[in-house]
Structure formats: C-alpha cells, structure tokens
Amino acid sequence: MKKIKEIIVVEGKDDTVAIKRAVNADTIETNGSAVNESVIEQVRLAQQTRGVIIFTDPDFPGQKIRNTISEQVKGCKHAFITKQEGLPKSGRGIGVEHASPEAIRNALKDAQLMDEEAPEEISQQDLVDAGLIGGAGAKDRRERLGVLLRIGHTNGKQLYKRLNMFQISKKAFIEAMVRINQEEKNE
Structure with a gap:
C-alpha cells in the first residue's frame, strides 16, 4: 500500500x-x-x-x-x-x-x-468565450472541466480563481475544452 x-x-x-x-x-x-x-x-x-x-x-x-x-x-x-x-x-x-x-x-x-502569486494565464474572457460563465450549459461545462483538470466543482468566479491558483496552463485548459466540446457533439 x-x-x-x-x-x-x-x-x-x-x-x-x-x-x-x-x-x-x-x-x-x-x-x-x-x-x-x-x-x-x-x-x-x-x-x-x-x-x-x-x-x-x-x-x-x-x-x-x-x-x-x-x-x-x-x-x-x-x-x-x-x-x-x-x-x-x-x-x-x-x-x-x-x-x-x-x-x-x-x-x-x-x-x-495552489499558488496565490501565480501570474494570470487564463482570463475571465477566456471563460466567457468557452461558455463556462453565463449561458445555457455553463454549469455542466464547469463540472466537466473540474473533473478533467482535477480542480473540483466551482461556480464561475471560483473557477477563474482556481484555474490561476493551480497554474493550469492555457494549453491544458484549451485541451480540456476541446474534449468537452467533442463530448457535447457526441451526446
């Protein structure tokens, strides 16, 4: 063990x-x-x-x-x-x-x-553009993103803070969003 x-x-x-x-x-x-x-x-x-x-x-x-x-x-x-x-x-x-x-x-x-001093890599606008804040399905997308990135369930404001505190790279964020979008197309 x-x-x-x-x-x-x-x-x-x-x-x-x-x-x-x-x-x-x-x-x-x-x-x-x-x-x-x-x-x-x-x-x-x-x-x-x-x-x-x-x-x-x-x-x-x-x-x-x-x-x-x-x-x-x-x-x-x-x-x-x-x-x-x-x-x-x-x-x-x-x-x-x-x-x-x-x-x-x-x-x-x-x-x-978590690194509270980390430079911001993902912006609020990135979250809006990805359909994670406001709009139909945003809550479900945030839940899927939290699972994929292993950062837990969040509301829109918490998501922004958590992505940056955990220093999730823009690349990892985009890859996760591509996967989420593909899953949505296949549903």
Whole structure:
C-alpha cells in the first residue's frame, strides 16, 4: 500500500477510515466546518514538518473548510473528488467517506499546490468565450472541466480563481475544452 508523506486534512473519522483503506497515511480531522485554532495549529505544524494535503467533501461545508485552512496555512496541496465519486451507494450525503479507494488514490496522486502569486494565464474572457460563465450549459461545462483538470466543482468566479491558483496552463485548459466540446457533439 502506497505511503503518503504529507498529512491529509479530512473532515471526520469516516473520512480517515476511507483514506486508510486506500493508502497508508496520517490524517488530521477538522470535525466539521467550524475549524478551531487548535486544528489550525496542528495543520501549521504538519505543513512545516511533512506537508499537508487538504481533502474535503465536494460540497459547501467542504469548500468552507478548504478555504479556512488555505487562508491561514500557506502552501497546502489540494485533492478533490467529484460529486459522483463521493455519492454513497445507499443513503444520503456526499463525501470522501463514500469514495472508492481508487478514486481516493487518484485524487491524492493528482493533488495540486495552489499558488496565490501565480501570474494570470487564463482570463475571465477566456471563460466567457468557452461558455463556462453565463449561458445555457455553463454549469455542466464547469463540472466537466473540474473533473478533467482535477480542480473540483466551482461556480464561475471560483473557477477563474482556481484555474490561476493551480497554474493550469492555457494549453491544458484549451485541451480540456476541446474534449468537452467533442463530448457535447457526441451526446
């Protein structure tokens, strides 16, 4: 079983269980979206010693946790699963705890470092031109793009910020959009 050097930040115990089924890793649990100072201090120490991967659920509370930690602890990597990968086989809810070991391993393999100082490569106009902001089908295109680029689900404003923070190249963006457009033609 693959050993992950970084410490993985998850929301709760069930997420830790799912992570440990997929990889050999240590976790820090936030125990909900009200991330307290004690958890932030643990994450800071983890970041200084081994590095951190934030791996939260693909929903609003998960994004809130991700944002809270990212704002206070710089240099964390980010792993994402899609909403589809986080759906339970039965019951309600969505989250890392429901993802398959393969989906978890892929998300961790593709974990990316956000760089808030990165030069802008993709403009708002590029997003409009690609049909990702406003108009029919924009939400679906953003979801497909988030899956292809492994950057998670976003609204238009978040997409712009995330593409640039993850330093997604214009070339990778265009290649993903070509694929999305081809899939739409084949539907």
